[in-house]
Amino acid sequence: MLPSESDTVRRIVEDMKGRPGPLIEVLHSVQAALGYVPPEAVPILAEALNLSRAEVHGVVTFYHFFRETPPGRHTVSLCRAEACQSMGADDLAEHAKGRLGVDFHETTKDGTFSLEPVFCLGNCACSPAAMIDGRLYGRLTPDRFDALIAERQSKTSGPKQ
């Protein structure tokens, strides 16, 4: 964790520690600012919130949403739940893994994409669904998936304007 990052963590927890039951809110803010919750942030949060390190670590690791490693520049979350399965989500997942060359919970070597499973995005009448960087997509096909990936690849790797 960079010194600037630990400053960010300290600032966030100082701002929020007066709220009732603040830890999850703090973790959301830390992840929003840094992209992940660095393990080095745990003792800082524990001390500021008067919790044990184990308690903070326990919360970070309990919730699927919090990650302890930096994400790729784009996070692709594929829905794995029943409604999406009924419309071919398993095949789409295999396709996505092949296209990106990673398994779930992994990030591409160039750091462009992280692939995550998600269990329901509430888009079950437009299955299969995925969320990319907070944007929801429905009725996905392998072709459409490739197009969405290509769009982001060209934006990421293209020449700087």
Place this chain on the structure above:
Amino acid sequence: MSAATVYVPRDASALSIGAGEVATAIAKEASARGIELKLVRNGSRGAFWLEPLVEVVVQSQRPVDAGQSASPANAGQSESLSTASQTQRLAYGPVTVADVPGLFAADFLNGGAHPLALGPTDAIPWFASQQRLTFARVGIVDPASVADYVAHGGYQGLRRALSTAPEAIVQTVLDSGLRGRGGAAFPTGIKWKTVLEQKTQQKYITCNADEGDSGTFSDRMLMEGDPLCLVEGMTIAGLAVGATQGYIYLRAEYPHAYRALNTAIAAAYQARYLGSDVLGSGKRFDLEVRLGAGAYICGEETSMLESLEGKRGEVRVRPPLPAIKGLFGQPTIVNNVITFASVPTILHQGAEFYKNFGMGRSRGTLPLQLAGNIKRGGLVERAFGVSLRELLYDYGGGSATGRPIRAVQVGGPLGAYIPASQFDVLIDYEALTNIGALLGHGGIVVFDDTVDMARMARYAMEFCAIESCGKCTPCRIGSTRGVEVIDRIVGGVESERNVQLLESLCETMLQGSLCGLGGMTPFPVQSALKHFREDFRARKPPLKRTG
């Protein structure tokens, strides 16, 4: 002439299939043609097979009332009908960006003929036959506008509540027969009564918006399309039991709902419907949205309370009930989004009005969600008593793939799989229980005849293993053993003996788990074994991991 009004949804599902791009294209085309346009971003009406559904407001060609269904469902809108003067909304859909220039060329802003024209939205049979009480405004109003909410009958329930004694509010909810819409179907009024009777300084109103069941999206649609209805319902609950603080526990997978709720809450504060002096009554109610972090178990109420307190979402042993010792140890109402959103109608129209919908002990209406492999998926609100078959075929139009429907999972990942021979079952808590199924949150996930039910059973166990909070052994260990046993069955390792072992394991989880996750994961597995036994046999290649 005043600017034409066009509605393009900003519901997350509608956006996921292009509504945002369509809205941009319409604005751009209008400006290129020098047309002044009022573009309203509403919620979705819920017919996702017609999304993106674009609506235009035109002068009515007939008396306003004539086209409205005579069902009592529209009674709640009587005031808005009279103020709606002589306009009506015409629908076009599903619209793509490429259709936009053609729509303008066909003068759709004045109701011009076009292949995508669907006529008056309310007259589309899929909508006209519904009984929308809770969803009366979803897809109709601008979700960010208090004024629009009030113009469509909003906050009538709160006004009634402000002039009613707390005991009488609770009695009204009790008399309405409303049962918890999250899935447990516990009588809402009894829960409220228990909290009312507690003599403590601080009580809490918490909304469980951790809608994690696959196949469900009614909470999301309501929070995005009519968030003030939830705000109003929670405010009424606060007045009823003497609680001044509310929390909405929203799942992190719903960023659109998060924005819509926060916008609506800010607007409600601004208009003094929230805060220290609700509508000048001197009564306080504050409301805040808290985000979950991707844990299915937090839909269980005690786990949700732990999470709201900033802890691991491990379930609590009951008793004490949350109504007695809930959030931060104080008496707490925990209700689902749809439960709270049903309350304004009950207060406004009265318990009798609401109770007159439904059948048996299931009173009122339920927003059902048609999902998965279904041709016309979306939200259908009907009184209890509609048959599953009517939902699947009359509303749903059969499977999306055109193949026969083989199985339907009702009530989320913990719900039973229902075979075609039982599609005549009625949507009623007790009727579903009688066939060994459950209604849950009203999600209906459809599978065609290509589904492998051993694979779905395996998924149920795997999902439980991923989402188990780990506190009790049957759930934590049983789910993992369940995956292994099913792998052995389909892998041809003593298949018959392992089927028996799976049945026994299901029984252990059912009897021995602390909460519904471990205790109900057997339902989909047992129902798959019971109705689709032929799928539990050795095959090649073995099943693959899911997640």
